[in-house]
Amino acid sequence: MRSDSEFDLIARYFSWPAPAGMLGVGDDCALLPVSHGFQMAVSSDMLVEGQHFFADVDPADLGYKALAVNLSDLAAMGARPVACTLALSIPRIDHDWLKAFSEGFQTLSRQAQCPLVGGDTTRNPAGVVISVTVMGEVRRNHALRRDAAKVGDDIWVTGHLGSAELALRMLQGRLPADAARLAAARPVLERPWPRLRFGQRLAGMAHAALDISDGLLQDLGHILRASQCGADLTFDRIPAAPVLDGLDEALRRDMILAGGDCYELCFTASPKRREQIQATARLLDVPVSRIGVVVRGDALRVLDADGNPLPHGPGGYDHFRAAGTP
Ligand code: ADP
Ligand code: MG
Secondary structure: OHHHHHHHHHHHHOOOOOOOOOEOEOEOOOEOOOOOOEEEEEEEEEEEEOOOEOOOOOHHHHHHHHHHHHHHHHHHHOOEEEEEEEEEEEOOOOHHHHHHHHHHHHHHHHHOOOOEEEEEEEEOOOOOEEEEEEEEEEEOOOOOOHHHOOOOOEEEEEOOEOHHHHHHHHHOOOOOOOHHHHHHHHHHHHOOOOOHHHHHHHOOOOOOEEEOOOOHHHHHHHHHHHHOOEEEEEHHHOOEOHHHOOOOHHHHHHHHHHOOOOOOEEEEEOHHHHHHHHHHHHHHOOOEEEEEEEEOOOOEEEEOOOOOEOOOOOOOOHHHHHOOOO
16 A cells, blocks of 8 residues: 555656656666766755754745755766756655645756656655755866865855855744845745856866855865865955845854855866856856965965954854864
8 A cells, every 4th residue: 555655656746757868767777878978976965854944844945955955066066967866755645745845846857957767755754854866977077076176276156155044044043033134035045046057167167166055164174175275265255145234243254154055156266267267157147256265284264354364253163163274
Protein backbone atom coordinates (compact mmCIF):
# COMPACT_ATOMS: atom_id res chain seq x y z
CA MET A 1 0.00 0.00 0.00
CA ARG A 2 2.74 2.40 0.98
CA SER A 3 4.81 1.64 -2.06
CA ASP A 4 1.73 2.20 -4.24
CA SER A 5 1.40 5.65 -2.76
CA GLU A 6 5.07 6.28 -3.25
CA PHE A 7 4.88 5.42 -6.95
CA ASP A 8 1.68 7.43 -7.30
CA LEU A 9 3.38 10.44 -5.78
CA ILE A 10 6.38 10.15 -8.07
CA ALA A 11 4.14 9.77 -11.11
CA ARG A 12 1.93 12.64 -10.08
CA TYR A 13 4.41 15.24 -8.91
CA PHE A 14 7.89 14.38 -10.03
CA SER A 15 7.73 12.68 -13.42
CA TRP A 16 8.47 15.35 -15.94
CA PRO A 17 9.53 14.43 -19.42
CA ALA A 18 13.30 14.35 -19.82
CA PRO A 19 14.87 16.35 -22.64
CA ALA A 20 16.14 14.58 -25.75
CA GLY A 21 19.41 12.76 -25.12
CA MET A 22 18.63 12.01 -21.45
CA LEU A 23 16.91 9.18 -19.65
CA GLY A 24 14.84 10.66 -16.84
CA VAL A 25 12.58 9.38 -14.05
CA GLY A 26 11.48 5.74 -14.21
CA ASP A 27 14.55 3.57 -14.51
CA ASP A 28 17.20 2.52 -12.00
CA CYS A 29 19.41 5.42 -12.99
CA ALA A 30 19.09 8.53 -15.07
CA LEU A 31 21.44 8.82 -18.03
CA LEU A 32 23.04 12.15 -18.89
CA PRO A 33 25.26 13.24 -21.76
CA VAL A 34 28.63 14.89 -21.10
CA SER A 35 30.01 17.14 -23.81
CA HIS A 36 33.48 16.49 -25.18
CA GLY A 37 36.11 18.64 -23.46
CA PHE A 38 33.88 19.33 -20.44
CA GLN A 39 33.85 18.10 -16.85
CA MET A 40 30.77 17.27 -14.85
CA ALA A 41 30.22 19.44 -11.76
CA VAL A 42 28.13 17.73 -9.05
CA SER A 43 26.82 19.19 -5.81
CA SER A 44 24.23 18.27 -3.14
CA ASP A 45 22.58 20.40 -0.50
CA MET A 46 20.10 19.28 2.14
CA LEU A 47 17.31 21.27 3.70
CA VAL A 48 15.99 20.02 7.04
CA GLU A 49 12.74 21.21 8.60
CA GLY A 50 13.36 23.31 11.69
CA GLN A 51 16.98 23.87 10.76
CA HIS A 52 16.93 25.34 7.28
CA PHE A 53 13.29 26.31 6.97
CA PHE A 54 10.26 26.92 9.15
CA ALA A 55 7.66 24.11 9.23
CA ASP A 56 5.01 26.53 7.97
CA VAL A 57 7.04 27.95 5.08
CA ASP A 58 5.14 28.29 1.80
CA PRO A 59 5.84 24.93 0.10
CA ALA A 60 6.16 26.60 -3.31
CA ASP A 61 8.95 28.81 -1.95
CA LEU A 62 10.54 25.75 -0.37
CA GLY A 63 10.51 23.79 -3.63
CA TYR A 64 12.03 26.76 -5.41
CA LYS A 65 14.69 27.32 -2.78
CA ALA A 66 15.70 23.66 -2.50
CA LEU A 67 16.79 23.84 -6.13
CA ALA A 68 18.04 27.44 -5.99
CA VAL A 69 20.67 26.81 -3.33
CA ASN A 70 22.01 23.90 -5.36
CA LEU A 71 22.05 25.82 -8.63
CA SER A 72 23.96 28.53 -6.83
CA ASP A 73 26.77 26.02 -6.27
CA LEU A 74 26.88 25.33 -10.01
CA ALA A 75 26.96 29.08 -10.65
CA ALA A 76 29.87 29.44 -8.22
CA MET A 77 31.79 26.78 -10.12
CA GLY A 78 31.05 28.39 -13.48
CA ALA A 79 29.02 25.38 -14.60
CA ARG A 80 25.94 25.18 -16.79
CA PRO A 81 23.11 23.11 -15.27
CA VAL A 82 22.43 19.78 -16.97
CA ALA A 83 20.01 18.00 -14.62
CA CYS A 84 19.04 17.48 -11.00
CA THR A 85 17.71 14.79 -8.68
CA LEU A 86 15.45 15.20 -5.66
CA ALA A 87 15.41 13.00 -2.56
CA LEU A 88 12.37 13.91 -0.50
CA SER A 89 11.27 12.65 2.90
CA ILE A 90 7.86 13.71 4.19
CA PRO A 91 5.94 12.82 7.35
CA ARG A 92 2.61 12.29 5.55
CA ILE A 93 0.97 12.66 2.16
CA ASP A 94 -0.46 16.16 1.86
CA HIS A 95 -1.47 16.74 -1.74
CA ASP A 96 -1.80 20.51 -1.44
CA TRP A 97 1.70 20.70 -0.01
CA LEU A 98 3.18 18.35 -2.63
CA LYS A 99 1.50 20.16 -5.50
CA ALA A 100 2.80 23.54 -4.38
CA PHE A 101 6.25 22.16 -3.57
CA SER A 102 6.63 20.47 -6.95
CA GLU A 103 5.37 23.55 -8.78
CA GLY A 104 7.87 25.80 -7.00
CA PHE A 105 10.64 23.34 -7.83
CA GLN A 106 9.51 23.05 -11.43
CA THR A 107 9.30 26.81 -11.93
CA LEU A 108 13.00 27.21 -11.28
CA SER A 109 13.89 23.93 -12.96
CA ARG A 110 12.35 25.29 -16.19
CA GLN A 111 13.84 28.76 -15.84
CA ALA A 112 17.30 27.37 -15.24
CA GLN A 113 16.92 24.56 -17.80
CA CYS A 114 17.80 21.99 -15.18
CA PRO A 115 15.39 19.05 -15.63
CA LEU A 116 14.54 16.71 -12.75
CA VAL A 117 15.71 13.26 -13.84
CA GLY A 118 15.42 11.13 -10.72
CA GLY A 119 15.37 10.94 -6.97
CA ASP A 120 13.92 9.07 -4.05
CA THR A 121 10.73 9.48 -2.01
CA THR A 122 10.39 8.21 1.57
CA ARG A 123 8.44 8.80 4.75
CA ASN A 124 10.02 10.47 7.77
CA PRO A 125 7.74 11.01 10.79
CA ALA A 126 10.12 13.62 12.20
CA GLY A 127 9.56 16.15 9.45
CA VAL A 128 10.42 17.16 5.91
CA VAL A 129 13.96 16.54 4.68
CA ILE A 130 14.95 17.53 1.16
CA SER A 131 18.16 16.66 -0.59
CA VAL A 132 18.77 17.93 -4.09
CA THR A 133 21.71 17.01 -6.26
CA VAL A 134 22.59 19.11 -9.27
CA MET A 135 24.79 18.14 -12.16
CA GLY A 136 26.29 20.65 -14.52
CA GLU A 137 29.07 20.90 -17.02
CA VAL A 138 32.02 23.20 -17.25
CA ARG A 139 34.83 23.36 -19.82
CA ARG A 140 37.88 21.42 -18.67
CA ASN A 141 40.24 23.61 -16.59
CA HIS A 142 37.77 26.51 -16.60
CA ALA A 143 35.96 25.75 -13.33
CA LEU A 144 36.08 28.46 -10.65
CA ARG A 145 37.83 26.62 -7.84
CA ARG A 146 38.33 27.90 -4.30
CA ASP A 147 42.06 27.21 -4.43
CA ALA A 148 42.71 29.39 -7.47
CA ALA A 149 42.96 32.92 -6.00
CA LYS A 150 46.27 34.70 -6.63
CA VAL A 151 48.03 37.49 -4.72
CA GLY A 152 47.16 40.76 -6.46
CA ASP A 153 43.71 39.58 -7.60
CA ASP A 154 40.77 41.91 -7.22
CA ILE A 155 37.96 40.61 -5.01
CA TRP A 156 34.44 41.12 -6.32
CA VAL A 157 30.90 40.41 -5.22
CA THR A 158 27.64 40.41 -7.15
CA GLY A 159 24.43 42.04 -5.96
CA HIS A 160 23.86 43.59 -2.53
CA LEU A 161 24.40 41.93 0.82
CA GLY A 162 22.36 41.67 3.99
CA SER A 163 18.70 41.39 2.96
CA ALA A 164 18.28 37.66 3.53
CA GLU A 165 19.86 37.93 6.97
CA LEU A 166 17.58 40.83 7.90
CA ALA A 167 14.48 38.91 6.82
CA LEU A 168 15.63 35.79 8.67
CA ARG A 169 16.26 37.65 11.91
CA MET A 170 12.88 39.35 11.74
CA LEU A 171 11.08 36.08 11.02
CA GLN A 172 12.93 34.40 13.90
CA GLY A 173 11.97 37.24 16.22
CA ARG A 174 15.62 38.16 16.84
CA LEU A 175 14.93 41.61 15.44
CA PRO A 176 11.71 43.55 15.87
CA ALA A 177 9.66 43.03 12.72
CA ASP A 178 9.20 46.14 10.64
CA ALA A 179 6.58 45.46 7.98
CA ALA A 180 8.09 47.58 5.22
CA ARG A 181 11.62 46.28 5.67
CA LEU A 182 10.46 42.68 5.97
CA ALA A 183 8.39 42.95 2.80
CA ALA A 184 11.43 44.26 0.92
CA ALA A 185 13.89 41.72 2.31
CA ARG A 186 11.82 38.54 2.39
CA PRO A 187 11.86 37.69 -1.33
CA VAL A 188 15.66 37.57 -1.23
CA LEU A 189 15.48 34.98 1.55
CA GLU A 190 12.70 32.93 0.02
CA ARG A 191 13.36 33.19 -3.71
CA PRO A 192 17.08 33.74 -4.18
CA TRP A 193 18.11 33.92 -7.84
CA PRO A 194 21.24 31.86 -8.53
CA ARG A 195 23.76 33.83 -10.63
CA LEU A 196 23.99 31.09 -13.23
CA ARG A 197 24.59 33.00 -16.42
CA PHE A 198 27.09 35.33 -14.82
CA GLY A 199 28.93 32.43 -13.18
CA GLN A 200 29.23 30.66 -16.52
CA ARG A 201 30.68 33.80 -18.10
CA LEU A 202 33.20 34.05 -15.27
CA ALA A 203 34.56 30.57 -16.00
CA GLY A 204 37.87 31.07 -17.76
CA MET A 205 37.81 34.79 -16.83
CA ALA A 206 37.96 34.83 -13.01
CA HIS A 207 40.25 32.74 -10.80
CA ALA A 208 38.43 31.62 -7.62
CA ALA A 209 34.74 31.91 -6.76
CA LEU A 210 32.08 30.74 -4.36
CA ASP A 211 28.53 31.58 -3.48
CA ILE A 212 27.89 33.37 -0.20
CA SER A 213 25.80 31.02 1.91
CA ASP A 214 27.35 31.55 5.36
CA GLY A 215 28.34 35.21 5.23
CA LEU A 216 30.91 37.12 3.17
CA LEU A 217 33.81 36.92 5.61
CA GLN A 218 33.39 33.28 6.46
CA ASP A 219 32.96 32.26 2.85
CA LEU A 220 35.80 34.42 1.55
CA GLY A 221 37.86 32.77 4.30
CA HIS A 222 37.36 29.44 2.51
CA ILE A 223 38.90 30.85 -0.66
CA LEU A 224 41.80 32.39 1.27
CA ARG A 225 42.59 29.18 3.14
CA ALA A 226 42.35 27.04 0.02
CA SER A 227 44.50 29.51 -1.93
CA GLN A 228 46.89 30.22 0.97
CA CYS A 229 46.59 33.97 0.92
CA GLY A 230 44.98 36.88 2.75
CA ALA A 231 42.73 39.77 1.79
CA ASP A 232 42.15 43.44 2.44
CA LEU A 233 38.56 44.54 1.98
CA THR A 234 37.39 48.15 1.96
CA PHE A 235 34.19 48.26 3.97
CA ASP A 236 32.67 51.19 2.10
CA ARG A 237 32.99 49.34 -1.18
CA ILE A 238 30.99 46.33 0.00
CA PRO A 239 27.53 46.70 -1.53
CA ALA A 240 24.90 46.84 1.22
CA ALA A 241 21.26 46.16 0.47
CA PRO A 242 19.33 49.47 0.59
CA VAL A 243 16.86 47.83 2.97
CA LEU A 244 19.56 48.07 5.67
CA ASP A 245 19.72 51.89 5.41
CA GLY A 246 19.10 53.62 8.71
CA LEU A 247 19.67 50.56 10.90
CA ASP A 248 22.08 50.67 13.83
CA GLU A 249 25.57 50.77 12.30
CA ALA A 250 27.03 47.78 14.17
CA LEU A 251 24.03 45.66 13.27
CA ARG A 252 24.18 46.76 9.66
CA ARG A 253 27.86 45.93 9.44
CA ASP A 254 27.28 42.54 10.96
CA MET A 255 24.55 41.68 8.47
CA ILE A 256 26.69 42.80 5.53
CA LEU A 257 29.83 40.96 6.62
CA ALA A 258 28.35 37.89 8.29
CA GLY A 259 24.81 37.56 6.93
CA GLY A 260 24.10 34.18 5.35
CA ASP A 261 21.69 32.69 2.86
CA CYS A 262 22.29 35.35 0.23
CA TYR A 263 23.63 33.36 -2.75
CA GLU A 264 25.54 36.17 -4.35
CA LEU A 265 28.91 35.25 -5.87
CA CYS A 266 32.24 36.32 -4.40
CA PHE A 267 35.11 35.90 -6.83
CA THR A 268 38.70 36.91 -7.48
CA ALA A 269 40.20 37.91 -10.81
CA SER A 270 43.28 39.56 -12.24
CA PRO A 271 43.05 43.39 -12.40
CA LYS A 272 43.57 42.97 -16.17
CA ARG A 273 40.05 41.56 -16.35
CA ARG A 274 38.31 44.59 -14.82
CA GLU A 275 36.80 45.94 -18.01
CA GLN A 276 35.76 42.53 -19.25
CA ILE A 277 34.05 41.79 -15.94
CA GLN A 278 32.27 45.16 -15.92
CA ALA A 279 31.12 44.67 -19.51
CA THR A 280 29.81 41.17 -18.76
CA ALA A 281 27.99 42.46 -15.70
CA ARG A 282 26.34 45.22 -17.73
CA LEU A 283 25.37 42.78 -20.46
CA LEU A 284 23.69 40.44 -17.98
CA ASP A 285 22.38 43.25 -15.80
CA VAL A 286 24.15 41.93 -12.72
CA PRO A 287 25.47 44.52 -10.24
CA VAL A 288 29.12 43.90 -9.39
CA SER A 289 31.40 45.62 -6.88
CA ARG A 290 35.14 45.44 -6.51
CA ILE A 291 35.54 45.23 -2.74
CA GLY A 292 39.19 44.44 -2.12
CA VAL A 293 42.40 42.73 -3.04
CA VAL A 294 44.09 39.39 -2.39
CA VAL A 295 47.33 39.85 -0.41
CA ARG A 296 50.17 37.74 0.95
CA GLY A 297 49.79 36.15 4.37
CA ASP A 298 46.64 34.70 5.85
CA ALA A 299 44.84 37.68 7.41
CA LEU A 300 41.45 38.86 6.27
CA ARG A 301 41.17 42.55 7.14
CA VAL A 302 38.26 44.91 6.67
CA LEU A 303 39.49 48.47 6.30
CA ASP A 304 37.69 51.76 6.81
CA ALA A 305 37.89 54.63 4.32
CA ASP A 306 41.28 55.71 5.74
CA GLY A 307 42.78 52.26 5.40
CA ASN A 308 42.58 51.41 9.11
CA PRO A 309 41.32 47.97 10.13
CA LEU A 310 37.80 48.15 11.51
CA PRO A 311 37.62 47.23 15.19
CA HIS A 312 35.90 43.96 15.97
CA GLY A 313 32.47 44.85 17.23
CA PRO A 314 30.80 42.62 19.79
CA GLY A 315 28.98 39.70 18.21
CA GLY A 316 28.89 38.81 14.59
CA TYR A 317 32.61 39.10 14.12
CA ASP A 318 33.41 35.50 15.05
CA HIS A 319 33.39 34.68 11.37
CA PHE A 320 35.92 37.40 10.90
CA ARG A 321 38.15 35.81 13.52
CA ALA A 322 37.59 32.36 12.10
CA ALA A 323 38.84 33.69 8.79
CA GLY A 324 42.29 34.23 10.21
CA THR A 325 42.45 37.73 11.67
CA PRO A 326 44.43 37.88 14.91
P1 ADP B 1 14.52 2.48 -6.83
O1 ADP B 1 13.70 1.32 -6.44
O2 ADP B 1 15.49 2.19 -7.93
O3 ADP B 1 15.10 3.21 -5.67
P2 ADP B 1 12.33 4.25 -6.80
O4 ADP B 1 11.17 3.37 -6.69
O5 ADP B 1 12.85 4.90 -5.58
O6 ADP B 1 13.51 3.49 -7.54
O7 ADP B 1 12.03 5.38 -7.86
C1 ADP B 1 11.48 5.07 -9.12
C2 ADP B 1 11.90 6.12 -10.10
O8 ADP B 1 11.39 7.37 -9.69
C3 ADP B 1 13.41 6.28 -10.21
O9 ADP B 1 13.71 6.58 -11.56
C4 ADP B 1 13.69 7.46 -9.32
O10 ADP B 1 14.84 8.16 -9.76
C5 ADP B 1 12.44 8.30 -9.49
N1 ADP B 1 12.08 9.11 -8.31
C6 ADP B 1 11.77 8.70 -7.07
N2 ADP B 1 11.48 9.74 -6.26
C7 ADP B 1 11.65 10.86 -7.00
C8 ADP B 1 11.51 12.25 -6.74
N3 ADP B 1 11.16 12.75 -5.53
N4 ADP B 1 11.76 13.10 -7.76
C9 ADP B 1 12.13 12.63 -8.96
N5 ADP B 1 12.24 11.35 -9.27
C10 ADP B 1 12.00 10.45 -8.32
MG1 MG C 1 14.45 4.59 -4.36
